[in-house]
Structure formats: structure tokens, C-alpha cells
Amino acid sequence: MQSLLKHYRRSIALHLLLVIFGVYFLVAVLVTVIQLYKEYENTKTEFYNEIQTLPSTFGKGISDSVWTYNQELLQSILQGMYNLPIVVGIKVDTLDQKMDFQIGAVFNEQRQVEYYDPNGLPTEQILTGLGSQALFDHKFPIYYQGPAFDQTIPLGTVTLYSNDQLVFERLKYGFILILINSIIKTCMLWFIIYFFINKYLGKPLKEFTLKIHRQDPQSPKPIDLAINWTDENELIILKDSYNQMIQRVNKNQLELLQLNQELDEKIKARTQDLELAKEKAEQLAYTDPLTKLCNRRAFFDSGKQLLNQAGTQHFSISLIMIDLDNFKTLNDTYGHALGDQTLIAFADVLKSSLSSTDIIGRLGGEEFAVILPDIGEYEALHVADSLRQKISQIELTHDVSSVYFTASMGVTEKPLRGTTIDLLLAQADKALYFSKHHGRNQVTAYSTLAEASGVR
Numbered sequence: 001m002q003s004l005l006k007h008y009r010r011s012i013a014l015h016l017l018l019v020i021f022g023v024y025f026l027v028a029v030l031v032t033v034i035q036l037y038k039e040y041e042n043t044k045t046e047f048y049n050e051i052q053t054l055p056s057t058f059g060k061g062i063s064d065s066v067w068t069y070n071q072e073l074l075q076s077i078l079q080g081m082y083n084l085p086i087v088v089g090i091k092v093d094t095l096d097q098k099m100d101f102q103i104g105a106v107f108n109e110q111r112q113v114e115y116y117d118p119n120g121l122p123t124e125q126i127l128t129g130l131g132s133q134a135l136f137d138h139k140f141p142i143y144y145q146g147p148a149f150d151q152t153i154p155l156g157t158v159t160l161y162s163n164d165q166l167v168f169e170r171l172k173y174g175f176i177l178i179l180i181n182s183i184i185k186t187c188m189l190w191f192i193i194y195f196f197i198n199k200y201l202g203k204p205l206k207e208f209t210l211k212i213h214r215q216d217p218q219s220p221k222p223i224d225l226a227i228n229w230t231d232e233n234e235l236i237i238l239k240d241s242y243n244q245m246i247q248r249v250n251k252n253q254l255e256l257l258q259l260n261q262e263l264d265e266k267i268k269a270r271t272q273d274l275e276l277a278k279e280k281a282e283q284l285a286y287t288d289p290l291t292k293l294c295n296r297r298a299f300f301d302s303g304k305q306l307l308n309q310a311g312t313q314h315f316s317i318s319l320i321m322i323d324l325d326n327f328k329t330l331n332d333t334y335g336h337a338l339g340d341q342t343l344i345a346f347a348d349v350l351k352s353s354l355s356s357t358d359i360i361g362r363l364g365g366e367e368f369a370v371i372l373p374d375i376g377e378y379e380a381l382h383v384a385d386s387l388r389q390k391i392s393q394i395e396l397t398h399d400v401s402s403v404y405f406t407a408s409m410g411v412t413e414k415p416l417r418g419t420t421i422d423l424l425l426a427q428a429d430k431a432l433y434f435s436k437h438h439g440r441n442q443v444t445a446y447s448t449l450a451e452a453s454g455v456r
């Protein structure tokens with residue numbers, strides 16, 4: 001039952017059928033009722049006509065039997081009439097009341113039904129099978145017109161009783177035939193409609209839906225239906241429209257895929273650019289743009305790290321502070337550009353002379369500092385002096401003349417316990433100051449100054 005209901009709910013053919021069948025059934029019932037009513041009316045008229053022909057058939061015999069007081073003849077005529085299927089009762093009323101006779105179902109004077117047997121004796125209700133509710137009567141007079149009389153002599157009346165239900169009885173078979181006919185026609189129509197709607201609409205739609213369900217959503221393909229029609233009906237238009245839509249969707253998806261790939265590549269390139277820019281920015285943040293040495297900030301950061309390491313791993317650290325001599329004069333004499341060249345050449349000498357573990361920084365202007373890990377003051381003095389000599393040999397050219405410059409230095413070593421970069425710089429600066437004020441182009445150890453002043 002459940003599956004039947006499911007089938008009904010999913011079947012367009014059954015739905016349409018129900019609607020068509022419902023409407024057809026109503027129309028058929030209406031037409032049949034009208035047809036039946038017309039048949040009833042016609043049959044009833046025929047019925048009355050038949051009743052009215054009876055006096056012409058039996059009237060003469062009845063008149064003769066009443067005129068001659070022949071009770072036996074009258075009774076046999078009336079019984080013959082009573083046997084006719086359209087008659088349910090007969091009543092003969094004569095003027096002298098001598099030949100009165102009733103047979104079957106008749107009305108009395110109060111219009112109530114009374115029943116008489118074929119011998120004219122009162123009896124219980126007669127089983128006519130028709131009931132007496134629809135009883136109606138047709139009265140006709142009886143006359144005698146014998147050969148000896150010029151005029152007709154009234155003898156009385158004969159009342160024939162019939163029943164409306166007899167009309168129905170007559171119609172019954174016709175009606176049953178009409179009904180069977182309608183049922184067969186409806187069933188045939190039902191089957192034909194269902195078969196063709198299902199074949200030409202239901203099945204193709206079902207196949208179409210099934211194929212849509214089975215489509216791969218990533219790459220749907222055009223659908224082909226097993227329809228044998230060549231003309232452009234709605235179903236074929238629907239299928240073609242679907243296929244066109246699928247082609248458009250596939251094309252759009254391909255374009256989207258390409259756009260995605262392009263976007264991916266652009267994002268990759270942009271990310272690389274950003275990383276490079278970030279690297280550059282980081283470099284800029286920590287590198288002096290002119291000399292490419294560590295700037296003040298990078299020098300302090302790396303220096304602090306190295307100091308911490310030296311504290312925990314117990315290795316010595318020395319710091320050299322370097323300042324170019326009379327740099328202002330050099331700038332003023334040969335120009336700022338040569339000043340820049342001087343700074344670059346000086347930085348190159350530092351880079352090439354020192355180890356990669358040494359930290360070289362430009363603290364500002366023409367002021368530089370170097371941190372030498374694992375090197376004591378004595379060794380650092382030698383490194384500084386070697387640098388000083390190399391610097392003094394750097395040859396710069398201005399126009400056709402050669403330009404030389406020198407640098408003064410101050411050296412200090414990290415004490416055994418605790419110190420800071422600032423403190424080391426301050427000590428080295430004092431030594432540097434000493435070098436400057438004692439003729440420049442020389443190296444001074446902070447320890448000698450401290451010893452001389454008794455600070456250490």
C-alpha cells in the first residue's frame with residue numbers, strides 16, 4: 001500500500017489520470033442522469049399512451065357484458081386486462097351498481113388503496129412487487145350502442161390503475177446497460193490515458209530525472225533521452241535547454257578554474273615579492289645603507305647576544321672603537337661624494353680584514369665599532385693596529401691627485417664579571433679620545449688609561 005502511494009505520488013501519469021478521470025466521471029454521471037431522466041419521461045408518456053389505448057380494445061366487450069349482465073364474461077375480460085404488465089388494478093362502477101367489480105389494487109372513495117383477488121373478493125395486500133405508493137388511475141366511461149338504439153346509453157365507468165414504479169421497472173434494464181457501458185468506457189479510457197501519458201511523458205521524465213541524479217557535479221555531461229519523437233515538443237525542448245545550460249556551466253567552470261590558477265600564480269608571485277620586500281626591509285632595518293655594515297641597532301642587538309654568550313660560556317670579548325681622522329676637512333676639501341667613497345673603502349677594509357664571527361657596526365657618521373669574540377685586549381690591540389695601518393694605505397683618487405686618510409682607535413676588553421655594551425663603548429670611547437688628542441692615527445688601550453689614572 002505504501003509503495004503504491006509512493007508510486008502514485010511520484011507518477012505524473014497517475015496524477016493526470018486522477019484529474020481527468022475525476023472530471024470525466026462527473027461529466028459521465030451528469031450525462032447519464034440527464035439521459036435517464038429523459039428516458040423516464042419518454043417511457044412514462046409511452047405508458048400513459050398504452051393505458052389510453054386499452055378502452056378501445058376492451059371497451060366494447062365490457063359494455064356488452066354489463067348491458068347483458070353477463071358477470072362471467074365481464075370477469076374474464078377484466079382478468080385478461082389485469083394480466084397486462086401495465087395494469088395493477090381495475091374497477092368497474094355501473095350506474096345500477098349491479099355489475100360493480102374490482103380486481104387488484106384500487107382506490108376506495110377516500111382515495112385509500114384496497115386490494116381484491118381475481119374473483120373480485122377483498123384480500124390482503126397483493127404482492128405486485130411494486131408497492132402502491134405510486135398508484136395512478138385512468139377512468140373511461142362505458143356506453144351501450146346496440147343496433148336497436150339510435151343513441152348511446154351510459155352504463156358506468158371503468159377505472160384502470162397503474163403504477164409509476166412500472167416505468168422504473170421498464171427502465172431498469174436500460175439503465176443497467178447504460179451503467180455497464182459507462183463503466184467499460186471509463187475503464188478503457190483510464191487505461192488508454194494512463195498507458196500513453198506514462199509512455200510519452202512519465203517514463204521520459206523519470207529517465208531524465210534519473211540521469212540528472214547520476215550526473216557528476218564536477219563535470220556534468222549533456223543528457224540523451226530514449227525518445228523516438230523528431231518534432232520539437234516540450235520535453236525535447238526541456239532536455240535541449242538542460243544540455244545547453246550544462247555546456248554553459250562547464251564553460252564557466254573551466255574559466256573559473258583558469259582564473260583560479262591565474263590567481264594562485266599571482267598570489268604566489270605576490271607572496272614571493274612580499275617575502276623579498278620583507279627581507280629587504282629587515283636588511284634595511286639592520287644594515288647601514290652606505291657601508292652595508294650593521295647599523296647601530298643591529299650592532300647593539302648582536303653585541304648584547306654575544307655578551308650573554310660570553311657570560312655563560314666564559315670566553316673573552318674585546319671591543320675596538322674607530323673614528324676617521326679629520327673627516328670634516330676631507331669632506332670639505334674633496335666633497336661629500338669622496339667622503340662617502342672613503343667610508344665605503346674603509347668599511348671594505350674592515351670586512352676583508354676581520355673574521356665573519358666579528359661584529360662590525362657603523363654607530364653613526366664616521367664612527368665605527370668592532371666586537372671581537374674570544375680575543376683579549378692584547379690581541380685586540382694588534383688587530384686594531386693592523387687595521388690602522390691598512391686604513392692609512394687606502395688610496396682614493398680626486399681628480400688626478402691621490403687622497404689618503406687615517407683613523408684613531410680605542411680598545412677595551414670585557415671584564416671577568418658583568419658589563420654592558422654601553423659600558424664597553426664608553427671605555428673604548430675614552431681610549432679613542434686619548435688617541436685623538438695625542439696626535440690621531442693611533443691605537444690606545446683603555447687598560448693603560450685606567451692604570452694611569454688608577455681606576456681599574
Ligand SMILES: Nc1nc2c(ncn2[C@@H]2O[C@H](COP(=O)(O)OP(=O)(O)OP(=O)(O)O)[C@@H](O)[C@H]2O)c(=O)[nH]1
Nearest residue numbers: 323324325326327328329331336337339340365366
Ligand atoms: N661624506 C659623508 N660625511 C659624513 C657622513 N656622516 C658624517 N659625515 C661628516 O663627518 C664629519 C665629522 O666631523 P667631526 O665630528 O668634526 O670630526 P672630524 O672632522 O673627523 O674631526 P676628528 O674626529 O676630531 O678627527 C662631519 O662633517 C659630517 O658631516 C657621511 O655619511 N658621509
